[in-house]
Amino acid sequence: MNPDTPPDDGSILYYDADYPSLEIGEARADDAATLARLGLLGDVAFYTGLARTTGASDRGPVLEIGCGTGRLTIPLARTGAEVWAVDVNPGMLAQLRDRLAAEAPEVRARVHILEQDAAGLDRPELAARLAILPFNLLMMVPDGRHEARLLAAVARHLAPGGTVALDVMNPLTLPQDADPAPAPSRPRRHPRTGNPVVRHARAGAVDGNGVQRIAGRYDELLPDGSIRSTPFAFGWRMIGLADLRSRLPAAGLAVDRVQGDFDGAPWTVASRRSVLVGHRPFGHRPFQGSPDEI
DSSP states (O other), X not given: OOTTOOTTSHHHHTHHHHSOOSSSSOOOHHHHHHHHHXXXXXXXXXXXXXXXXXXXXXXXXXXXXXXXXXXXXXXXXXXXXXXXXXXXXXXXXXXXXXXXXXXXXXXXXXXXXXXXXXXXXXXTTOOEEEEEEOTTGGGGSSSHXXXXXXXXXXXXXXXXXXXXXXXXXXXXXXXXXXXXXXXXXXXXXXXXXXXXXEEEEEEOOOOTTSEEEEEEEEEEEOTTXXXXXXXXXXXXXXXXXXXXXXHHHHTTOEEEEEESSTTXXXXXXXXXXXXXXXXXXXXXXXOOSOGGGO
16 A cells, blocks of 8 residues: 555555455455456466575575565465565554464564565665565555655665566556546455455546545445445556666666566556566666665
8 A cells, every 4th residue: 555554544454355365364266256357366376486486596585565464475485485574554564463373483484574665675684586566566656756766675675686576557457537436346255354345436537647546435244234434545656568667777677578467478558467577687786875865
């Protein structure tokens, strides 16, 4: 979510209902269907596959930016990787810690949680073999300047030759105009309470900075028949493929390949997602000054 999203925002509290895990807890058939509709089916396998094959000789750490509730963090740690999991939102990280508590001790020991804005990350001891910015992370960054600081921080904490991977939605497939009225989602199950939840969301028009605001509420049906309503709001930025291709090199990160999904399909204007894989070139010195100087 956005750096300033409060921990009690509905998008935080119901995150796992919106984006279910097939790897953590009890997976259901409709969870896979939900991920397929979002273009996310296969993202966990994609990133854990990179963790298994990238830098296998030294098994260095993985840096995950925007770890959220651990939908990817925990499967990464289960592969045997040491994971530095960074997120700015304490509500998300509280849910990650609850999930980690149910994991084996060796899995818990591999996860290092950092609560902060990743744009200010300063851990000189960290030289990751793989850095990932999954599931629209860059879209949630408030502006281009903040994004430049974030990508520079990733480059600083990636070992020479290390791999970087990210995915965002393709703005060419997203509506740009405001919704006439809030639209209800299909009912989904809250993974912790088991209660049915419906999300009512209304998107605004994309503004001159490429930002679209989305707001609404979550209605959870409680066992006594009452409805608990929780508001939410966030903004995301439209980031085209051409921008991504230029912004990574500006931070000192080379782009190696672009995909239209997590199975390696070629990117087209109709692709739901833009999936990029690159690396930090040997001999390149990322920006070393204060992040505020960018």
